[in-house]
Amino acid sequence: MYKAPRGTFDILPQEQAYWKYVEGKVAFLCQLYGYQPLSTPIFEDSELFTHAVAGGTDLVDKEMYTFEDRKGQKLALRAEGTAPVCRAYLEHGLFNLAQPVKLYYIGPAFRYERPQAGRYRQHHQFGFEAIGSADPALDAEVIEMAQRFFFSLGLSQFSINLNSIGCKLCQPKYVEALQEHYSDYTEQLCPDCKVRLVRNPLRLLDCKKASCQKIAETAPKTVNYLCPECQAHFQSVQKYLGALGITFQLNHRLVRGLDYYTRTVFEIEPQEEGTQQSALGGGGRYDNLIEELGGKPTPAVGFAAGIERLILNLKRQKIAVPSLPTPAAFIACLGEEAKIEAAKLASALRKNGIAVIEATGDKSLKAQLRQANALGAIYTIIIGKQEMENRTIILRDMRNGEQKAIPQTEIITALKQGETA
Numbered sequence: 001m002y003k004a005p006r007g008t009f010d011i012l013p014q015e016q017a018y019w020k021y022v023e024g025k026v027a028f029l030c031q032l033y034g035y036q037p038l039s040t041p042i043f044e045d046s047e048l049f050t051h052a053v054a055g056g057t058d059l060v061d062k063e064m065y066t067f068e069d070r071k072g073q074k075l076a077l078r079a080e081g082t083a084p085v086c087r088a089y090l091e092h093g094l095f096n097l098a099q100p101v102k103l104y105y106i107g108p109a110f111r112y113e114r115p116q117a118g119r120y121r122q123h124h125q126f127g128f129e130a131i132g133s134a135d136p137a138l139d140a141e142v143i144e145m146a147q148r149f150f151f152s153l154g155l156s157q158f159s160i161n162l163n164s165i166g167c168k169l170c171q172p173k174y175v176e177a178l179q180e181h182y183s184d185y186t187e188q189l190c191p192d193c194k195v196r197l198v199r200n201p202l203r204l205l206d207c208k209k210a211s212c213q214k215i216a217e218t219a220p221k222t223v224n225y226l227c228p229e230c231q232a233h234f235q236s237v238q239k240y241l242g243a244l245g246i247t248f249q250l251n252h253r254l255v256r257g258l259d260y261y262t263r264t265v266f267e268i269e270p271q272e273e274g275t276q277q278s279a280l281g282g283g284g285r286y287d288n289l290i291e292e293l294g295g296k297p298t299p300a301v302g303f304a305a306g307i308e309r310l311i312l313n314l315k316r317q318k319i320a321v322p323s324l325p326t327p328a329a330f331i332a333c334l335g336e337e338a339k340i341e342a343a344k345l346a347s348a349l350r351k352n353g354i355a356v357i358e359a360t361g362d363k364s365l366k367a368q369l370r371q372a373n374a375l376g377a378i379y380t381i382i383i384g385k386q387e388m389e390n391r392t393i394i395l396r397d398m399r400n401g402e403q404k405a406i407p408q409t410e411i412i413t414a415l416k417q418g419e420t421a
């Protein structure tokens with residue numbers, strides 16, 4: 001028997017209510033903040049990610065799904081959403097529109113990670129990006145939008161971590177200080193961090209190993225190395241957040257796992273005790289990325305959340321989501337003639353926009369009613385020999401088991417009234 005590949009899973013019909021719920025909230029939120037949908041391909045030139053996210057990150061070094069097509073072109077499954085959005089922004093000349101351009105997306109991302117609860121090889125991200133403005137008010141708006149998204153889902157037990165990691169000018173000085181700090185502990189570092197110390201020192205702060213985290217605790221803080229412009233920007237972001245009434249905590253070790261970030265970085269973490277602290281979402285500024293990808297210098301800021309993790313948290317916090325719509329009626333029938341009548345009736349009802357499911361095979365009435373119940377039908381329409389002769393049907397309300405005979409001509413009205421009852 002074939003199985004879904006490790007780290008991937010099917011989203012069965014009974015799970016879909018959660019997905020539709022989240023998607024509905026996403027669409028409402030993005031409309032509220034003026035973001036427009038953008039869909040990008042599931043695979044891209046692999047260099048887009050290696051260039052944007054950069055070597056020395058786990059994502060590029062260990063997690064990308066890369067392959068060559070039949071002509072030898074190197075492609076990669078979408079590893080994250082920001083680089084493709086920037087690529088599309090440049091490719092379609094969106095810089096000619098009024099800036100910032102605000103875009104959002106929902107779709108799968110692929111990372112070769114060690115699967116565990118909340119960590120998959122295919123996960124889905126909802127992300128939004130505001131490209132073309134360095135205004136700190138926009139950073140605060142993006143953080144507020146992320147928070148409003150979680151609140152709109154009914155989630156409340158989360159916290160916002162915030163930091164600034166500076167720009168091209170001030171970050172190198174910080175990195176130097178970081179290297180100096182870590183060079184006193186080289187023997188204690190995990191093998192990955194030994195490489196990070198040389199290749200990508202900022203990532204040292206990201207290491208989840210307890211021994212390395214201890215060293216990170218006493219590491220220099222990015223905020224103490226910001227240039228005056230970055231410092232003013234960060235102060236301003238915090239001022240706007242304060243004005244918007246958003247509670248956040250400064251986290252000096254927050255650097256994010258991707259290399260394109262500059263200045264503001266933030267992450268949203270669940271607070272629940274006993275659950276593994278894995279970010280529900282994260283984002284920040286990436287003021288150099290568009291230029292790195294061949295465009296003019298264009299500041300930008302954005303955020304993405306993993307939908308699987310959101311759903312895990314909805315379940316943990318016992319948040320009920322609306323069920324998917326069930327059929328208005330199930331049509332049960334007894335006998336060959338009645339079955340033809342049922343097929344005609346089903347067609348007529350669907351033509352009128354009424355969702356129905358008709359019985360198949362020749363099951364007993366009891367079995368047909370059981371099926372109607374399992375499908376969550378509001379009514380069962382029963383057609384037997386007598387009903388055929390009288391041109392009536394029996395309408396059974398599945399909510400209370402009451403049933404009555406009504407003329408066939410009255411079915412549509414009865415169903416429409418019943419659905420809203």
Ligand code: HAM
Binds near residue numbers: 079127
């Ligand atoms: P990221 O932090 O790598 O950021 O991913 C965003 C979110 O996707 C994470 O916070 C997490 O909820 C979810 N996620 C990531 N990897 C997995 C996984 N293996 N399994 C399940 N969920 C996962 C980005 O990708 C950036 N593009 C975000 C961004 C947008 N920054 C600026 N704009």
